[in-house]
Amino acid sequence: MIQVGIVGATGYTGLELLRLLSNHPEVEVVYATSRTEAGRKVADFFPGLRGICHLTYSEPKAAEVAKCESVFYATPHAVAMHSMKELLDHGAKVIDLSADFRLKDVPLWEKWYGCEHVFPEGVEQSVYGLPEVNRKKIQTAQLVAAPGCYPTSIQLGFLPLLESGLIEPSDLIANSASGVSGAGRKGDVSLSFAECNENFKAYGVSGHRHLPETEQGLQAIASGESEEINLTFVPHLLPATRGIVSTLYATLKGNQTLDELVNLYDERFSNEPFVDVLSKGQLPSLQNVRGSNFCRIGIEKPLDRNKVVVVSAIDNLVKGASGQAIQIMNIMCGFNESKGLHLPSVAP
Ligand SMILES: NC(=O)c1ccc[n+]([C@@H]2O[C@H](COP(=O)([O-])OP(=O)(O)OC[C@H]3O[C@@H](n4cnc5c(N)ncnc54)[C@H](OP(=O)(O)O)[C@@H]3O)[C@@H](O)[C@H]2O)c1
Structure with a gap:
């Protein structure tokens, strides 16, 4: 069982991570952040998790997040890059759902995202997380950029x-x-x-x-x-x-x-x-x-x-974001790649 944190757990991809991970036998979510909902029970914010998730939202503090073995960043772009060095130095395995580490060309990233990249070393170190292409590299990566939808x-x-x-x-x-x-x-x-x-x-x-x-x-x-x-x-x-x-x-x-x-x-x-x-x-x-x-x-x-x-x-929100991020975590942690994810679609 590994301890996992989610930064940005009130957004759509953060909530989807909470939903999917509640069904993952190897994972305990111990830290879920929100600046606006800090102190509130997750299940009060998202009643779909009543009786399933007993966490309370916390302020995002890099030092606390870094205590988790695996961390998901489900935040807008230009957020994860600010705390990434501290997290990596602590040894956490990080999956970033935002665009901060996806583009290898840093000036190109700065042009498209309109701000300076504060951690280009992380870009160099990160692996682009499309399992069907980069599975081997993901296995040994510490920082993976989950692909966009x-x-x-x-x-x-x-x-x-x-x-x-x-x-x-x-x-x-x-x-x-x-x-x-x-x-x-x-x-x-x-x-x-x-x-x-x-x-x-x-x-x-x-x-x-x-x-x-x-x-x-x-x-x-x-x-x-x-x-x-x-x-x-x-x-x-x-x-x-x-x-x-x-x-x-x-x-x-x-x-x-x-x-x-x-x-x-x-x-x-x-x-x-x-x-x-x-x-x-x-x-x-x-x-x-x-x-x-x-x-x-x-x-x-x-x-x-x-x-x-x-x-x-x-x-x-699943193969385009949170499900793929969990698939990546499974590969990084040596779990069966499908763990917690073998779900049929919902219809109608
Ligand atoms: N939606 C999709 O289908 C999809 C698919 C693939 C990838 N993505 C990417 O995944 C990321 C999250 O997307 P989303 O749709 O879940 O976004 P969202 O619904 O807007 O949620 C953003 C989350 O980040 C938190 N947050 C915002 N600014 C923050 C900051 N400065 N520091 C810490 N937390 C902050 C917000 O909570 P508080 O404001 O309460 O802190 C919220 O929980 C984005 O980078 C997006 O491009 C999204």
Whole structure:
């Protein structure tokens, strides 16, 4: 049994960590922070945990957090980087759900996040936590940057095609739609019920923070390619609470059949506990992933032309955030990777 802390335990990903970890046999959550709710019982704030979680929220104090063996940072960007050195010096294993340690290019991070990075050494030390790509490195890492939600759905969707060099890397397109919880719990008129319900819109088309992260990941996956990755990424706001569906488009270099493409995905992900390749003719939907840690993927080759279309669905709060973070913790701590995570989706 390990003792775990969660910094930012009133936000959507923090609450999802509390929910999922309450079902993890190797973990005891001993520290959950909130600046605004310090002193209040977690179960009073989130009654869904009544009778299950007996913790009280604490102020986030790095010295206290560092006493935990494993720590999750579920805070906005530019928070974790301030306490990271102290935590690492204490020997804690840290999984950061924010973007602070995802981009290896620090000036690029500073450009996209609009502030100075105060711990670039941590960026160097951190491992990008997509288990399906970096499992070995995660096993021995002390600091892991959990991937963003959109980047998870897009990288897993393109992975077999890029790894095997079957598509043009310079002309990739991702049309992604996310439920409103992707923006976190903060109040914002544009995220209110009346603005989102029965509405659907693209945003961030001129450039979204998840674009450099996704291109960095895709470039690493396509390491054998001489051409640079070029992704057109269009995020959309979906009138739903949870879930992301990414529809991905790429140009095939050769003339593989749909059967061959589905086989490629089947083989690549056959040993992956949380990537599910659907049979030919099937496509995933939000209902197939909501509440679960699965990424479900369907592949099509419309009219047998030279374009491949991949549909990749995840729950943004589970495989896109807290579930994947627990998967990472399981790998870092030597637990079975699926521990606490083998949950079906919730439907309807
Ligand atoms: N939502 C998603 O689908 C999703 C998916 C993947 C990754 N992420 C990333 O995960 C992180 C958390 O996202 P979220 O959606 O859970 O956000 P959120 O709902 O806005 O929650 C943020 C949490 O951080 C705490 N916090 C804020 N500022 C803090 C500070 N300066 N020091 C300490 N605690 C602070 C807040 O509590 P107090 O203000 O009470 O302290 C709250 O508990 C973000 O970096 C986000 O980009 C989110």
